Amino acid sequence: MAKQNKFTPGNFDLRVKKARAGFGLFAFDPIPKGACVIEYKGRVLTDDQDEKSNSMYLFLVSKKKTIDGWIPNNKAKYINHSCRPNCEIDIYKERVWVMAKRAIKEGEELSYDYDTEYFDEHIKPKGCKCLKCSPVKDIN
DSSP: OOOOOTTSOOOOOEEEEEETTEEEEEESSOBOTTOEEEEEOOEEEOHHHHHHOOOSOEEEEETTEEEEOOSTTOGGGGOEEOSSOSEEEEEETTEEEEEESSOBOTTOBOEEOOOHHHIIIIITTTOOOSTTTOOSOOOO
């Protein structure tokens, strides 16, 4: 049996549902720690497009490459920020991979820690809605 590449997403049942912060991406299968969950996909922007973009779904993957994740088949764009995330980002060969930081239970919302600049500009002013910062009853 051939060894699976670390950056090959598992065949997990992932669904977009209503979440604390709008919509979120939820696991409908258990996901083991260290598993590649999903790739964050998008169109590659030119430098000019990157400078002018108002998209909230940009990922800088190298000094010269930014992808805009606001495309229809990118479920990963629904993964919300958390100050205590269950996933982390691994950029490999100018592609963005979402990896399980710990074991994720069926029904759990996927999350990762957004970078400081994005957090400070877009989340902090409105108040972080993650479970760590707003431990109110979950809507699910």
